[in-house]
Every structure is written in C-alpha cells, then in structure tokens.
Amino acid sequence: MIRFIHCADLHLGRSFKTALDMNEKFTEEAVESAYTSFKAIVQEAIKRKTDFIIVSGDIYDQKDRAIRAQWFFKKQAELLKANNIPLFVIHGNHDPVFGNKEMVEMPDNVHIFSTEVSHTVCHTAGGEKAVIYGFSYPQAAYTENPLPFYNKIDDEDAYHIGMLHGQEQGQEGHDPYAPFTLKELVEKSFNYWALGHVHKQQILKKDPAVVYPGNIQGAHRKEEGPKGAMYVELSKQKTHLEFIDTAPVRWENIRVPIDGLRNIDHLTEAINNQIDRLPDHKKYVLVLHITGVGDLHDQLSDKKSREEVVAFLNEEYSSEKTWVDRVKVRSSPPLKKDQWKTQDNLLGDVVRTGDSLKYDGEWTNILSPLTDHRKIRPFIDEITGELEEEIIEKAETLILSALLEEREY
Numbered sequence: 458m459i460r461f462i463h464c465a466d467l468h469l470g471r472s473f474k475t476a477l478d479m480n481e482k483f484t485e486e487a488v489e490s491a492y493t494s495f496k497a498i499v500q501e502a503i504k505r506k507t508d509f510i511i512v513s514g515d516i517y518d519q520k521d522r523a524i525r526a527q528w529f530f531k532k533q534a535e536l537l538k539a540n541n542i543p544l545f546v547i548h549g550n551h552d553p554v555f556g557n558k559e560m561v562e563m564p565d566n567v568h569i570f571s572t573e574v575s576h577t578v579c580h581t582a583g584g585e586k587a588v589i590y591g592f593s594y595p596q597a598a599y600t601e602n603p604l605p606f607y608n609k610i611d612d613e614d615a616y617h618i619g620m621l622h623g624q625e626q627g628q629e630g631h632d633p634y635a636p637f638t639l640k641e642l643v644e645k646s647f648n649y650w651a652l653g654h655v656h657k658q659q660i661l662k663k664d665p666a667v668v669y670p671g672n673i674q675g676a677h678r679k680e681e682g683p684k685g686a687m688y689v690e691l692s693k694q695k696t697h698l699e700f701i702d703t704a705p706v707r708w709e710n711i712r713v714p715i716d717g718l719r720n721i722d723h724l725t726e727a728i729n730n731q732i733d734r735l736p737d738h739k740k741y742v743l744v745l746h747i748t749g750v751g752d753l754h755d756q757l758s759d760k761k762s763r764e765e766v767v768a769f770l771n772e773e774y775s776s777e778k779t780w781v782d783r784v785k786v787r788s789s790p791p792l793k794k795d796q797w798k799t800q801d802n803l804l805g806d807v808v809r810t811g812d813s814l815k816y817d818g819e820w821t822n823i824l825s826p827l828t829d830h831r832k833i834r835p836f837i838d839e840i841t842g843e844l845e846e847e848i849i850e851k852a853e854t855l856i857l858s859a860l861l862e863e864r865e866y
Contacts, residue, residue, distance in 0.1 A: 499533045512544065588612060599634050625638065647665060
C-alpha cells in the first residue's frame with residue numbers, strides 16, 4: 458500500500474475578492490489564507506507519514522511567479538525533505554513554464570515535470586514502487602488533448618499515477634484547457650488520476666480513482682464550502698479517499714427565509730441562529746440570500762437598506778468569526794391574491810386556477826384516474842376536504858413565490 462496527499466490549485470499570491478473592504482484583522486487572514494492552507498497540508502503529510510505529495514498544477518496564481526510565493530513553497534518543501542517526503546509537481550495554465558525563470562532553487566525532493574509527458578519512479582519506505590506521470594503547461598492556453606502521450610510502462614507490480622491539469626469535457630465553469638474525457642482516463646489503466654484545474658472537489662470515478670481535489674482556499678463567493686486536499690491510501694485491492702479540510706477561511710452561502718419575520722430584530726436573530734451552527738475553528742465570509750415571503754421584502758429590496766444591514770452586521774461581528782460580504786434578496790412581498798385574481802397575467806392565471814381547483818370541482822376531475830384505481834384509491838380517500846384545500850393553497854403559494862423571486866436584488 459502507498460499513502461499520499463493529492464492537492465492542486467494552490468494559487469499562491471491570489472487576491473481575495475470581496476464586495477466590501479474587510480476589517481484589518483479579517484483582511485490579513487484572508488490574504489494569508491492560501492499559504493496557511495498549504496502549511497496545513499504539509500503538516501498533515503508529516504503527521505500521517507505519507508510517502509509523497511502530489512501538486513497537480515497552478516502552484517502560483519500568476520505566470521510572473523511572486524518571489525515571496527516561490528520562497529514560501531521552497532521552505533515548505535524543505536520541511537518535507539527533513540521528513541523524507543518528496544513532492545511531485547506540474548505547472549498549469551496560471552503558472553506555465555514558458556517565459557518563467559525560477560528565481561528560487563528548490564530542494565532535491567521536488568520533482569517538477571517538464572513540458573512533455575514523462576514519468577518518474579518513487580520508491581517508498583515500505584518497499585512499494587509508484588510510477589508517476591505528468592507534464593507542465595508550456596504556455597497558458599494549452600488546448601490540446603494530452604492523453605495520447607500518457608503511455609503506461611510495463612510494470613504490473615508498481616502503482617501507476619497520472620497527474621493532469623485540465624478539464625474533463627463534462628465539467629463547466631473553467632477554461633477548456635488540456636481537454637479530455639473520463640473514458641480516455643479509464644482506458645489508460647492507471648491506478649489513480651490526480652487532476653487539477655477545476656476548483657470544486659469531485660470524485661469523477663472511484664475505481665480507478667479519478668479525483669479533482671479542488672483548490673486549497675476559496676477566493677470569492679462562487680468558491681464556497683470546504684477547501685483542502687485529498688488523502689489517499691492506494692492498494693491493489695481498494696482505494697481509500699479522505700478529504701482534508703485545510704482552508705482557514707471559508708465562503709458560505711446562507712439562506713435566510715423572512716416568512717413570519719416582522720422586523721430587523723427578527724431578521725438579525727434568524728441570521729445569528731444560522732451563524733451559530735457554523736463550526737468555530739474557521740473564519741467565514743458570508744453571502745446572505747434572503748428568501749421566502751414577508752413584510753421585510755420591500756425594505757430589503759432597497760439597496761441603501763441592504764448596505765445598512767451589512768454594515769451593522771459586520772459591526773456586531775467585528776471581533777467574531779464571520780464577515781458578511783453581501784446580502785442578496787430573492788424574497789417576495791406578501792401575496793396579494795385578491796388583487797391578482799382580476800389581472801390578465803401569469804399571477805392572475807395561477808390564482809384563478811387555484812380557485813377553480815378548490816371551488817369548481819376540478820380537483821375531483823384531476824384525481825379521478827387515481828380514485829378509480831383499486832390499489833391507489835384507499836390512499837386518495839384519506840385526503841379530506843380540509844387537507845385538499847391545504848394542499849392546493851401550499852402549491853399556489855409555492856408557484857406565486859417562485860414567480861416573484863425571479864428578480865434578484
């Protein structure tokens with residue numbers, strides 16, 4: 458068995474993109490967060506006595522690699538060297554090889570793949586052999602399919618691991634660099650595919666394991682949730698995968714329904730209840746999504762009012778674990794069914810259809826195929842007139858609310 462940590466998309470030196478300027482303490486932690494996350498990955502490797510670490514591209518955020526980021530990576534590599542842990546690295550579209558001169562000399566436990574697909578052999582302390590394949594981007598926009606160049610060597614006793622920074626063709630939201638298909642990967646008969654480029658953690662296939670670990674630190678609101686690395690135990694019989702959450706700052710999208718909330722005090726209490734559920738060992742940048750139906754909708758739809766809500770929330774949490782980045786409103790005002798009933802539009806159609814179901818016998822006509830069915834009839838008979846009206850009311854409210862929530866503030 459071999460044990461290793463697979464990470465990708467460190468993006469050292471990347472900016473942290475928020476809608477508002479954070480306070481000084483939060484800003485400092487956010488700027489350092491990618492560095493802190495990689496430090497935690499290195500410490501996990503040392504603690505778990507892994508055989509090696511794989512970094513599948515985009516170590517640095519820019520092709521002009523910051524000297525500070527290079528020096529940091531070197532110092533972490535030296536820590537790993539002191540614990541006999543090698544690093545296998547490929548460069549991706551953010552930090553391609555072409556035009557980049559290494560300003561810092563890496564220790565000899567760091568193997569950086571060249572711009573052509575090649576392989577290297579790692580002999581573990583436990584007597585196992587891993588053959589690791591990969592290549593670094595020659596330039597940022599690498600659009601060829603590299604899979605034809607990944608040729609497995611003839612060694613059935615070894616573990617074969619492919620490193621690739623690119624986009625599986627079923628994925629969306631990223632530039633389609635080094636495109637490939639899952640079928641092509643599986644046909645290579647490798648034991649593990651260590652992917653990078655897609656920032657969302659995904660296991661595309663378990664056997665053989667094909668894994669995107671995601672990036673190690675979210676940098677904006679679309680990169681929400683846990684971020685970190687994948688710990689892998691690989692044997693000939695099975696693969697054990699464990700995601701390690703190492704990001705010190707986490708983006709979270711929180712839904713706050715305003716149904717039944719009469720004032721800002723109630724809204725603040727509802728937000729506090731959501732925040733209290735978040736684990737204490739992280740810092741959080743929050744995007745609050747106001748949903749539901751209620752009297753607060755009109756006030757929160759006003760931009761100035763939303764800005765004031767964000768400001769006082771951040772004053773309240775200034776020394777806490779959270780920063781509210783923005784409030785997005787997808788709620789709707791109290792339903793005005795009597796008013797809409799006479800309107801010649803979709804809202805009016807929904808209300809009139811609801812009335813028809815409740816009062817004109819349409820409900821009975823719709824259910825007749827079910828009530829005439831011998832096996833289903835006993836269940837339908839349990840729907841009383843009161844429950845029947847409640848079901849129609851709830852359906853009507855859901856449809857109207859969804860139509861009104863189509864506009865976002």
